[in-house]
Amino acid sequence: xxxxxxxxxxxxxGKIIELINNFLPMEFMNNxxxxxxxxxxxxxxxxxxxxSGSIAxxxxxxxxxxxxxxxxxxxxxxxxxxFIFDKFINFFRAVPFVILIPLMMGLSRLLVGTATxxxxxxxxxxxxxxxxxxxxxQSALADVDSGLIEASISMGDSPFQIITxxxxxxxxxxxxxxxxxxxxxxxxxTAMAGQVGGGGLGAFAIRYGYQSQEVDxxxxxxxxxxLIVVIIESSANYFAKKLTH
Amino acid sequence: MEKVVLKHISKTFQVKEQDVHAVKDVSLxxxxxxxxxxxxxxxxxxxxxxxxxxxxxxxxxxxxxVNGKNLLELPAKSLREERKKIGMIFQHFNLMRSRTxxxxxxxxxxxxxxxxxxxxxxxxxxxxLVELADKAKAYPSQLSGGQKQRVAIARALANDPSILLCDxxxxxxxxxxxxxxxxxxxxxxxxxxxxxxxxxxxxxxxxQICNRVAIMEAGVVxxxxxxLDIFSNPQNQTTKNFINTTTSINxxxxxxxxxxxxxxxxxxxxxxxxxxxxSNTDEPxxxxxxxxxxxxxxxxxxxxxILSSTPIGNLVVKLKGSETDRNAAVRYIKExxxxxxxxx
Numbered sequence: 001x002x003x004x005x006x007x008x009x010x011x012x013x014g015k016i017i018e019l020i021n022n023f024l025p026m027e028f029m030n031n032x033x034x035x036x037x038x039x040x041x042x043x044x045x046x047x048x049x050x051x052s053g054s055i056a057x058x059x060x061x062x063x064x065x066x067x068x069x070x071x072x073x074x075x076x077x078x079x080x081x082x083f084i085f086d087k088f089i090n091f092f093r094a095v096p097f098v099i100l101i102p103l104m105m106g107l108s109r110l111l112v113g114t115a116t117x118x119x120x121x122x123x124x125x126x127x128x129x130x131x132x133x134x135x136x137x138q139s140a141l142a143d144v145d146s147g148l149i150e151a152s153i154s155m156g157d158s159p160f161q162i163i164t165x166x167x168x169x170x171x172x173x174x175x176x177x178x179x180x181x182x183x184x185x186x187x188x189x190t191a192m193a194g195q196v197g198g199g200g201l202g203a204f205a206i207r208y209g210y211q212s213q214e215v216d217x218x219x220x221x222x223x224x225x226x227l228i229v230v231i232i233e234s235s236a237n238y239f240a241k242k243l244t245h
Numbered sequence: 246m247e248k249v250v251l252k253h254i255s256k257t258f259q260v261k262e263q264d265v266h267a268v269k270d271v272s273l274x275x276x277x278x279x280x281x282x283x284x285x286x287x288x289x290x291x292x293x294x295x296x297x298x299x300x301x302x303x304x305x306x307x308x309x310x311v312n313g314k315n316l317l318e319l320p321a322k323s324l325r326e327e328r329k330k331i332g333m334i335f336q337h338f339n340l341m342r343s344r345t346x347x348x349x350x351x352x353x354x355x356x357x358x359x360x361x362x363x364x365x366x367x368x369x370x371x372x373x374l375v376e377l378a379d380k381a382k383a384y385p386s387q388l389s390g391g392q393k394q395r396v397a398i399a400r401a402l403a404n405d406p407s408i409l410l411c412d413x414x415x416x417x418x419x420x421x422x423x424x425x426x427x428x429x430x431x432x433x434x435x436x437x438x439x440x441x442x443x444x445x446x447x448x449x450x451x452x453q454i455c456n457r458v459a460i461m462e463a464g465v466v467x468x469x470x471x472x473l474d475i476f477s478n479p480q481n482q483t484t485k486n487f488i489n490t491t492t493s494i495n496x497x498x499x500x501x502x503x504x505x506x507x508x509x510x511x512x513x514x515x516x517x518x519x520x521x522x523x524s525n526t527d528e529p530x531x532x533x534x535x536x537x538x539x540x541x542x543x544x545x546x547x548x549x550x551i552l553s554s555t556p557i558g559n560l561v562v563k564l565k566g567s568e569t570d571r572n573a574a575v576r577y578i579k580e581x582x583x584x585x586x587x588x589x
Contacts, residue, residue: 145337145339147337148339150301150335152352153301153328154299154331154332155333155353156328156353156404158321161356165355169341169343170342170343243343245342245343245386
């Protein structure tokens with residue numbers, strides 16, 4: 001399965017490079033090692049984004065819901081829980097990601113057995129993404145009309161039912177936009193994570209584009225990254241629009 | 246039988262460390278089958294009061310009895326079960342935008358133990374009741390305000406409640422749509438035997454469908470009772486103000502102030518304002534008046550309201566004749582149980 005996808009990715013990247021080469025003849029096109037490196041880097045970026053993204057989106061959603069309902073005048077107002085989770089978000093949003101990398105080393109070793117490599121970067125990425133997404137969720141849920149909450153209480157719904165059937169269900173378009181913004185911002189984090197052994201397009205651009213001054217290599221990574229962003233944003237827009245009534 | 250009994254309800258909010266007394270020691274009794282109106286200007290505390298009935302707001306003190314149960318003493322789960330028996334509709338409808346009309350109506354039925362087929366049948370029945378059978382698959386954003394309120398009514402009735410709370414349910418609607426919603430509520434009250442409590446700032450709404458009314462001002466119920474009694478014999482100034490909003494009789498007073506020629510009186514004339522109660526509208530009083538006394542009379546203003554199938558009249562008349570006849574006539578009118586006010 002993984003190798004199949006990587007074949008498809010390889011094919012697509014090959015096509016893109018060919019396309020760029022039509023406008024801007026590139027020497028490194030003739031170097032099969034470079035091409036293989038680019039394909040691998042793209043694959044690593046997508047893998048980091050998907051794994052850390054899906055874990056962080058689930059956890060971030062939970063944190064976002066918790067801060068929403070425990071907030072003052074919330075459904076399950078709870079000062080202690082709100083304080084803890086609100087400060088958690090603020091703390092991890094305040095720490096720059098490059099500092100988060102060494103900060104998370106211990107936890108990463110504990111959870112996945114390593115603090116380096118693509119796998120080692122997952123934990124750090126997850127903690128980098130959660131607070132961003134949690135705040136997005138919080139603002140999407142805040143847009144849910146308080147009248148709807150009141151109506152569902154009057155219909156005898158339990159707090160859990162109100163969370164799933166009103167808060168989450170009614171804010172799906174907003175949540176989809178939040179997911180898209182979060183993934184795009186997470187893409188930036190994966191590039192940084194690449195510098196310390198995570199691999200991916202960021203590392204590729206630094207190694208070839210910066211250190212070997214291969215301008216072509218830099219531009220190719222830019223185009224691939226842009227393509228990923230366009231795919232994320234346009235599919236999010238499509239679904240958000242489709243689900244808005 | 247009492248459906249809803251509020252005993253000495255008070256609700257105090259803390260706003261910027263200051264106590265705001267939204268509701269002060271209010272006691273009400275709503276009987277089964279009533280359409281009970283609570284009227285007041287905005288800020289009178291009526292919305293807070295109706296929210297105390299299903300405990301959307303927990304009163305600071307007092308007791309809330311619904312269907313013979315003291316809601317404030319129920320644990321959370323039993324309270325939720327009781328809430329299912331109390332439908333509620335709102336000024337801004339509060340429909341779920343992501344759900345179709347049919348899904349909105351089915352919303353309270355999920356997890357009720359009903360099968361999918363039963364739920365579908367119930368939704369269909371409710372859609373027919375509110376005359377929106379063709380809109381089942383539409384989304385709320387495709388509906389007009391009146392249609393949205395109809396969907397909200399259908400949703401509120403999904404669990405066959407015996408009580409329906411209406412919080413300014415017609416305030417966002419135009420007069421014509423208001424009429425049709427009020428007719429629907431009356432139908433719900435009569436056909437489904439649902440006791441209704443209506444919160445409103447419009448006396449016209451109360452006049453049209455309520456059989457009992459409470460008037461609220463600054464968190465206090467200043468007057469309450471049977472709608473006929475309140476309309477024909479209001480005691481409190483706020484009540485009088487509300488009643489005056491539904492009739493143009495007050496223009497008479499302005500005309501007198503402005504010395505309008507229409508209300509100018511000759512020396513042998515007096516002008517009276519007559520308010521017919523419920524018991525005396527059948528008597529042919531006016532013709533009796535002319536037959537018994539040597540008087541001419543002229544109607545300046547007339548207004549007859551039909552409240553709970555009983556007419557209530559307001560008349561402003563000029564009587565022309567000798568002083569003895571005039572005084573005798575006024576006495577006679579009073580003997581008939583009609584309220585007389587001499588306007589000059």
